[in-house]
Amino acid sequence: MRDLEAEINNVKDAVRAAQSEIALAIMFHETWKPAAYDEDLHKRMGNSYATHSFQIVRMSLRREMLLTLLRLWDTNTQSLRMTAIAEKLRDKKFFDALVADRARGTGLASTGVVPAMREALQPEKDAALKLVGKYKDGAGKPVLENLRTLRNERLAHRQIAPASPNMADATDEEIEGFYNDSLELVRLLLSLILATAFDLQDAAKVYRHHATFFWANARGERTPGHPNYRQPG
Numbered sequence: 001m002r003d004l005e006a007e008i009n010n011v012k013d014a015v016r017a018a019q020s021e022i023a024l025a026i027m028f029h030e031t032w033k034p035a036a037y038d039e040d041l042h043k044r045m046g047n048s049y050a051t052h053s054f055q056i057v058r059m060s061l062r063r064e065m066l067l068t069l070l071r072l073w074d075t076n077t078q079s080l081r082m083t084a085i086a087e088k089l090r091d092k093k094f095f096d097a098l099v100a101d102r103a104r105g106t107g108l109a110s111t112g113v114v115p116a117m118r119e120a121l122q123p124e125k126d127a128a129l130k131l132v133g134k135y136k137d138g139a140g141k142p143v144l145e146n147l148r149t150l151r152n153e154r155l156a157h158r159q160i161a162p163a164s165p166n167m168a169d170a171t172d173e174e175i176e177g178f179y180n181d182s183l184e185l186v187r188l189l190l191s192l193i194l195a196t197a198f199d200l201q202d203a204a205k206v207y208r209h210h211a212t213f214f215w216a217n218a219r220g221e222r223t224p225g226h227p228n229y230r231q232p233g
Helices: 004-037 039-045 049-072 082-090 092-105 113-136 141-155 172-194 200-216
Strands: none
Touching (some): 039 049, 082 172
């Protein structure tokens, strides 16, 4: 006999883990973006000794963001998997039990609570399943497959002879879309499973704001204002 309560608790634990991972991804990504796209920052760094370390930091932030995002979409059965959560949500018995659990959490005894809760949760469930489907077998599948290959062959491991020599790297635009879709998916799951309202795009704005203050002081030694300023020439 199924222990639906235990299954719900397992999914709740998975969503909490997803929240921790997506928070890391936001920190890495929003700190990386100015280093990648801020032309004024690039001019301040210039062609200098300091620029070498700047490039290393930028590369490391990108690498860690990708590794963090891909942990959400792992395929290992012992790891965090968005597809495994989606499978539970597609299970009618599980979803019925989740609705009942959320209804009990309101503390209301009215007979209309469960139907009202189902009506409230159904759109979130549908939206979450649509996003997972996009990367499982939809338009986003090639992006996720390319990023997984990148992780497996270059980031988490280093294969001497790549198994996929014709792999096309995902573009920045595709990665940005994958990042935003992952944020939205975790937001939906936090609301659906944990009854937690957390606007992850607002969280991204906070870290983006912090990043502007950090990078504002970054400059190469050939830029006036650097403590070891070297006159070009």
